[in-house]
Structures are given as structure tokens and as C-alpha cells.
Amino acid sequence: MAAIIGSPSRYIQGKSELKNLCSHAANYGKSLFVLTSPSGKKRVEPAISEGQKGTETAVVYEAFNGECCMTEINRVAAACRAANCDVIVGVGGGKIHDTAKAAAYYLGVPVVIVPTIASTDAPCSALSVIYTDEGVFERYLFLPSSPNMVLVDTDVVSRAPARLLISGMGDALATYFEARACQRSNAGNCVGGKQTLAAMSLAKLCYDTLLENGVSAMLAVENKVCTKSVENVIEANTYLSGIGFESGGLAGAHAIHNGLTAVEETHSLYHGEKVAFGTLVQLVLENADTEEIETVIDFCISVGLPVTLAGLGIKEVKEEQIMEVAKLACSPDDTLGNMPFEVTPEDVYAAIMGADALGRYYTEEM
Numbered sequence: 478m479a480a481i482i483g484s485p486s487r488y489i490q491g492k493s494e495l496k497n498l499c500s501h502a503a504n505y506g507k508s509l510f511v512l513t514s515p516s517g518k519k520r521v522e523p524a525i526s527e528g529q530k531g532t533e534t535a536v537v538y539e540a541f542n543g544e545c546c547m548t549e550i551n552r553v554a555a556a557c558r559a560a561n562c563d564v565i566v567g568v569g570g571g572k573i574h575d576t577a578k579a580a581a582y583y584l585g586v587p588v589v590i591v592p593t594i595a596s597t598d599a600p601c602s603a604l605s606v607i608y609t610d611e612g613v614f615e616r617y618l619f620l621p622s623s624p625n626m627v628l629v630d631t632d633v634v635s636r637a638p639a640r641l642l643i644s645g646m647g648d649a650l651a652t653y654f655e656a657r658a659c660q661r662s663n664a665g666n667c668v669g670g671k672q673t674l675a676a677m678s679l680a681k682l683c684y685d686t687l688l689e690n691g692v693s694a695m696l697a698v699e700n701k702v703c704t705k706s707v708e709n710v711i712e713a714n715t716y717l718s719g720i721g722f723e724s725g726g727l728a729g730a731h732a733i734h735n736g737l738t739a740v741e742e743t744h745s746l747y748h749g750e751k752v753a754f755g756t757l758v759q760l761v762l763e764n765a766d767t768e769e770i771e772t773v774i775d776f777c778i779s780v781g782l783p784v785t786l787a788g789l790g791i792k793e794v795k796e797e798q799i800m801e802v803a804k805l806a807c808s809p810d811d812t813l814g815n816m817p818f819e820v821t822p823e824d825v826y827a828a829i830m831g832a833d834a835l836g837r838y839y840t841e842e843m
């Protein structure tokens with residue numbers, strides 16, 4: 478099997494970069510169909526309009542209906558065609574991005590993704606998660622390529638609540654460890670190939686960037702400023718983790734996250750918060766070096782990512798419930814099979830309880 482790396486053709490990140498959207502997007506088309514929420518439109522329209530002046534680019538706004546479902550994807554595609562637009566731009570969070578990517582795919586037009594938060598590593602990926610009209614997970618739509626362009630205005634992202642950036646750090650924390658597991662097992666990645674050296678290297682850089690910048694970035698965002706450390710963390714959460722997970726491969730942390738979603742109490746937590754705990758569980762499964770585990774736990778505690786089941790909202794731990802999480806994580810269509818050794822539900826159960834015990838031990842010590 479060949480080694481394959483996927484990525485957006487352009488990744489653009491900078492302060493006030495939103496005002497250059499029209500000039501950057503001119504590489505792809507002259508008429509932009511901007512899908513965003515009504516509140517998102519209020520926040521981004523002034524900067525986009527400022528940059529539009531003097532260009533030949535037209536901008537048409539369309540309000541997102543709230544769910545990434547086939548009804549909405551078809552509606553957006555039809556509206557884009559009716560408006561004679563030749564580029565779809567998704568401005569906002571994950572569901573808007575996924576709808577924009579899918580609609581552009583069905584129309585055969587380029588897509589530009591503009592994240593206004595850095596809470597997951599999805600913006601750069603060649604994937605849309607499709608839900609039913611009622612909001613229940615339906616299927617993954619694997620796209621032939623990543624978005625044509627991803628543009629991140631770091632001023633906009635750093636004004637979002639700190640918890641979103643922290644959650645993005647949790648998602649990004651898993652990237653290196655999952656890619657490393659795939660490297661050890663020679664597992665395939667999410668773009669249908671094996672790892673390249675570049676993907677592994679970006680995954681490692683992602684982890685190092687979080688350790689060096691995570692705490693200062695969190696503090697800066699809590700104080701509503703965008704420092705260099707915030708910019709570094711935004712790049713780690715969005716680009717390094719995005720390429721790192723998709724082209725490096727997924728393994729334990731995300732499979733355990735997926736198992737945890739079956740527990741009602743964890744529903745108020747963000748994706749990255751559960752992935753952070755999944756990372757700790759994967760490290761326990763691997764019996765990773767104590768020093769490495771301590772570094773990860775220290776990092777999580779210092780930025781406020783959960784390291785215990787109680788931190789995930791599970792106040793009363795029931796054996797059969799945790800066993801259910803472990804069984805789900807081991808399901809054959811999930812990614813635990815990418816670990817470099819055989820993993821049974823009993824192993825996962827023990828690792829979850831072991832991770833929780835370690836988390837409690839270090840939380841009490843600090």
C-alpha cells in the first residue's frame with residue numbers, strides 16, 4: 478500500500494485575515510456563497526465587506542439551518558446554484574463546515590472553510606459527518622479531497638470562549654499518540670494509505686507545540702488577547718492535528734471517545750475533552766513510560782482537560798456501564814484495531830479504570 482498524505486491546497490492563518498477572504502478566494506472563483514449562522518454573519522460581514530471593496534468578487538450570504546443533514550445539504554447546493562455562485566465558503570463551526578464541504582462536493586465547486594473556533598481538528602479534513610434531520614448520527618461522507626482553502630482569522634478565533642480552544646487542545650493531544658500507534662502497527666491512515674514521514678512529523682510537532690504553548694495560550698484567551706502562543710495553538714489544533722490525524726491515522730484515543738459517547742453524563746462535554754481522557758486511557762493500555770504519562774496528565778490538569786471519570790461527568794462509576802464503553806470502543810469498525818497489539822474489552826475496561834485512578838492520584842497531589 479502506498480503512503481498518502483492529504484491536506485488543503487492552501488492554509489492561511491493570521492490576525493484580521495478575514496478581510497482578505499475575497500482576494501484569497503479569487504484563486505477559486507468570482508462569486509462566493511457564504512454559509513454561516515445569523516450571529517456568525519453579524520461578526521464576519523464587516524471584515525469581509527471591507528476586503529471586498531475594489532475586488533470583482535461578489536458575496537452572497539446564506540443562513541445555516543442548524544443541522545448537517547441531507548435535507549440541508551441539498552437545500553444549500555440548490556441555493557448556491559440558483560445564486561450563480563462558483564465557490565462555497567463555510568464560516569463557523571463543524572456542522573457548517575461539513576455542510577459546506579458536502580454541498581460543494583455534490584455541486585462540483587471549490588470549497589473554502591473559515592473556522593471561527595478552534596475546538597476540533599476537522600476543518601482541514603476530507604470528511605463530512607452527516608446526521609438525520611432530527612440530529613442523530615447517520616454516516617460519514619468521505620470526500621475525494623480536503624477543502625481547497627482553509628482560512629483562519631486568529632483575532633476571531635481567540636475571541637471565542639476559552640473552553641473551545643482548550644477542547645481543541647484535547648483533540649490535538651491525541652494526534653501524536655494515535656499516529657505513533659499506527660506507525661508501530663503499520664496501520665492505514667484515514668486517506669487510504671500508509672503514513673508519510675511528513676504526517677508523523679506534523680503529529681509530533683503538534684504535541685510539542687501544545688506542551689510549549691498550551692497554558693500561556695489558555696491564559697491569553699481567557700484575557701481576550703491573541704498572543705503568539707495562541708496563534709501556535711490555533712495552528713496545532715487546526716492544521717497540525719488535522720493533517721496529523723487524517724494522514725497519520727487514528728487508534729485508541731478516538732475509539733475510547735466513541736465508546737464514551739454512549740454514556741449520557743458525558744454529553745455535556747466537548748469532543749476534545751473526551752478525546753483527552755481517551756488519550757490517557759490509550760497510554761495506560763500501552764503501558765507508556767511513567768514520565769510520558771505524567772507529562773500528559775500534568776498538561777491536562779494545567780489547562781483544565783478532564784483526567785478522571787468524575788471530570789467527564791460520571792459521578793457514580795458502574796462496572797457494567799464502563800464495560801459497555803469498552804465493548805463499543807473495541808467494535809470492529811472503530812480504530813482500536815490499529816493499536817500494535819491485540820486489545821480486548823477487558824483490557825480497555827482495566828485501562829479506563831487505571832487511567833481514572835492515575836488521574837485522581839495526580840489531581841489530589843497537585
Ligand SMILES: [Zn+2]
Pocket residue numbers: 597598648731748752
Ligand atoms: Zn477528534
